[in-house]
Amino acid sequence: MRLDAVGQRSETVRRANLSAIVRELHARGPLSRSELVAATGLTRSAIRGLIGEFVNAGLATEERAELRGTPGRPSPVVRLNPTGAVVMAVEIAVDSIAVAIVGLGGQVLELVRVDRPPGHTSVDEVVADLAELAATVRNRAWSSSNLIGIGVAVVGMVRRTDGFVSMAPNLGWTEVPLGSRLARALDTDGPIAVANEADLGALAELRRGAARGHDNVVFISGEVGVGGGIIVDGRPLTGVAGYGGEVGHLPVNLNGTPCRCGSSGCWETEIGEQALLRLAGHPPDGGRSEVEAVLREARAGSLPALGALDSVGRWLGVGLAGLVNVLNPQLILLGGMFGRIHPYVTAAVRAELDLRALPAASQLVRIVPAMLGVDASLIGAAELAFEPLLVDPAMWLRRRTVDALASA
DSSP, X not given: OOGGGSOOOHHHHHHHHHHHHHHHHHHHOOEEHHHHHHHHOOOHHHHHHHHHHHXXXXXXXXXXXXXXXXXSOOOOEEEEOTTTSXXXXXXXXXXXXXXXXXXXXXXXXXXXXXXXXXXXXXXXHXXXXXXXHHHHHHTSSSOGGGEEEEEEEXXXXXXXXXXXXXXXXXXXXXXXXXXXXXXXXXXXXXXXXXXXXXXXXXXXXXXXXXXXXXXXEEEXXXXXXXXXXXXXXXXXXXXXXXXTTOGGGOBOOTTOOBOTTSOBSBHHHHHSHHHHHHHTTSOTTOHXXXXXXXXXXXXXXXXXXXXXXXXXXXXXXXXXXXXXXXXXXXXXXXXXXXXXXXXXXXXXXXXXXXXXXXXXXXXXXXXXXXXXXXXXXXXXXXXXXXXXXXXXXXXXXXXXXXXXXXXX
């Protein structure tokens, strides 16, 4: 008998079926047993037994469905318990830090965000402030015994295996063992997963935002820096170590200005927040409030503001044309500052795509604002932390059983 013809063991099948069920509920919210049968292809008896495991572990509840006047008994509705398993999500941006507690199913239970002035970005300062924020949310009304992991989004190049930040130009960081530093500061021996903030923004939009139902997506987010997340065939494209997607450092202008990464002429230097503010005659380090001032001026018809937005839009289109030619996405999402300036740059972006992108690919792509706003990366960090449970819920169910027996 050929080895590859041997069927899967029953435990392997059970684990895969549990994963299929919890993914549907986590992504779509409460579903009836009948809807789960249709979504997973499992039998009614299999669904009933597997749902029973989640209910017994405190990860889900079943509710009687409302009568709708249709023949037959209504199928019970299965709902994940958001406090049955929670994760901590952490975001490190240039101008703010944030910590959230997110429950299974994606419900945000607690969220604290603190703006930070320029210059307060040393590793020691950021880690200490995050530990303080984490202590604040830990004191809220949820059980820390149900914390299953921590996800971290950071504006930098991150090695996924251990959370090592190779470079974060806009924070001024190089070679920072962020994962281990945070583990000590947060006093946890649980799993900590660290990833680039734009990659996680793309993941969040894919699961809970504007990219739902799309398998090939480019997410571009801009504030102080410019980041990108790429989804190919429904899966994040992160490269061999997790450094992929650094689209802000695409070289686009041979005669461009120096970039914080050490190069010059990077896409970020032409479309980032500082470029927009400089072109509009505002202080380049003015931050989000100055960007809002430029938008107010544009609404009032200010020619300098409109000219600055047009220039950023044209350079945005230049870079997007290259990404369209290489990746052939269905959807381009503009997040952060780009989402806010979208109405003012649409014509310039499309003109550059028409000029520079291959027509067959350009005609298939839509460019729209992202949906999740400033919290996209934080939501993505939560999704990253939930992934081990979604992949193998059987492991967590066993842990619950052991804990229950130990406390009996």
